[in-house]
Amino acid sequence: MELFKYLEEFDYEQVVFCQDKNSGLKAIIAIHDTTLGPALGGTRMWTYDSEEDAVIDALRLAKGMTYKNAAAGLNLGGGKTVIIGDPKTDKNPEMFRAFGRYIQGLAGRYITAEDVGTTVGDMDLIYMETDFVTGISPEFGSSGNPSPATAYGCYLGMKAAAKEAFGTDSMEGKTVAVQGVGNVAYGMCKHLHEEGAKLIVTDINEESVERAVNDFGAQAVGIDEIYSVDCDIYAPCALGATINDDTIPQLKAKVIAGSANNQLAEDRHGEKLHELGIVYAPDYVINSGGVINVADELNGYNKERAYKQVETIYDSLTKIFAISKRDDIPTHKAADRMAEERIQSVSQTRSTFLQKEHNILSRR
Numbered sequence: 001m002e003l004f005k006y007l008e009e010f011d012y013e014q015v016v017f018c019q020d021k022n023s024g025l026k027a028i029i030a031i032h033d034t035t036l037g038p039a040l041g042g043t044r045m046w047t048y049d050s051e052e053d054a055v056i057d058a059l060r061l062a063k064g065m066t067y068k069n070a071a072a073g074l075n076l077g078g079g080k081t082v083i084i085g086d087p088k089t090d091k092n093p094e095m096f097r098a099f100g101r102y103i104q105g106l107a108g109r110y111i112t113a114e115d116v117g118t119t120v121g122d123m124d125l126i127y128m129e130t131d132f133v134t135g136i137s138p139e140f141g142s143s144g145n146p147s148p149a150t151a152y153g154c155y156l157g158m159k160a161a162a163k164e165a166f167g168t169d170s171m172e173g174k175t176v177a178v179q180g181v182g183n184v185a186y187g188m189c190k191h192l193h194e195e196g197a198k199l200i201v202t203d204i205n206e207e208s209v210e211r212a213v214n215d216f217g218a219q220a221v222g223i224d225e226i227y228s229v230d231c232d233i234y235a236p237c238a239l240g241a242t243i244n245d246d247t248i249p250q251l252k253a254k255v256i257a258g259s260a261n262n263q264l265a266e267d268r269h270g271e272k273l274h275e276l277g278i279v280y281a282p283d284y285v286i287n288s289g290g291v292i293n294v295a296d297e298l299n300g301y302n303k304e305r306a307y308k309q310v311e312t313i314y315d316s317l318t319k320i321f322a323i324s325k326r327d328d329i330p331t332h333k334a335a336d337r338m339a340e341e342r343i344q345s346v347s348q349t350r351s352t353f354l355q356k357e358h359n360i361l362s363r364r
């Protein structure tokens, strides 16, 4: 790939390649934009088919974090890390400590957290080497695993989208097809089950499927069947790009609302959903509960305050749906506009030099 051409096209600030032979660390830290503040975004560990795929994933996820943090009203920029490797077999403590030292080297320009393939334990190892990590064990005054907050935000966001599509935000009797019942989706399914929703689930991991079947009476379907099942809402909660040319024609759902990052394979797929009248809850808005929760650590973590802010996801989505309707634009475009306007207006406020910015994890 022509890396610099790509960085220039989407206006990335910095990419850091981290290599540690001793531990086998191969990581890419992508920092997209720090206009609003230090870049905050999780660390994903995944087996990629090629190094290029890993770089592209880090870059796309980092840009998503810029928009997510801006739309959530956080004074944080966007960044993300991917570690190349199998989280089940390739991890060792030295790898996360080595990675922590690379983060420390960035002196606060990037703050990390958990994502797919990493755990609170991994964050604790990073914390041995740097303060610029959130979602470490609560014993350190931190917020711990971000997934319950993300799950709560997705549940509320799904309700806002249901209100738009069906005129009521009640989940009672609604059928939700969930792709990937991992950390976030399990918590989201719990909220939905408690409100009387019917669940259809799939996952490449059989144990995760069994857990949802046993705990919530979910119906299990095959990996490729999830797109075409009879349902009201499709909730993509695994990896990205599942809304594409192949899947859109199969969908029976009137709403798409789930936790996965980068759900649209391309922008034009968001336009297609708009044309078809499918209410799409933009991914980075509905799944911002986790980052809102970990970002609260910058002020000294307070769960009540953080969850109150997570609840604003319902109103943000309602606003986005209204803009989409008013201006006849797809919801993902309405969300982008909201995020870009905020970055633009704060950048004007920040044009005045200040010797030292305040609140950076020291009060955790």
Ligand SMILES: NC(=O)C1=CN([C@@H]2O[C@H](COP(=O)(O)OP(=O)(O)OC[C@H]3O[C@@H](n4cnc5c(N)ncnc54)[C@H](O)[C@@H]3O)[C@@H](O)[C@H]2O)C=CC1
Binding pocket: 114, 115, 116, 117, 146, 147, 148, 150, 179, 180, 181, 182, 183, 184, 185, 202, 203, 204, 205, 208, 223, 237, 238, 239, 240, 259, 260, 261, 287, 288, 290, 291
């Ligand atoms: N954990 C968090 O707080 C946040 C997570 N997200 C995003 O939400 C999504 C889920 O995150 P987590 O629940 O933390 O991850 P997870 O790894 O716990 O869950 C993902 C699940 O998807 C399954 N899966 C993977 N590929 C699949 C496929 N092709 N078909 C069906 N299932 C498949 C996995 O087996 C796993 O059970 C990810 O895209 C993540 O980036 C976004 C914001 C915050």
Ligand SMILES: CC(C)CC(=O)C(=O)O
Binding pocket: 040, 041, 042, 043, 068, 080, 113, 114, 115, 135, 146, 261, 287, 288, 290, 291, 294
């Ligand atoms: C997991 C979150 C705390 C941050 C993040 O990377 C995300 O929201 O995608």
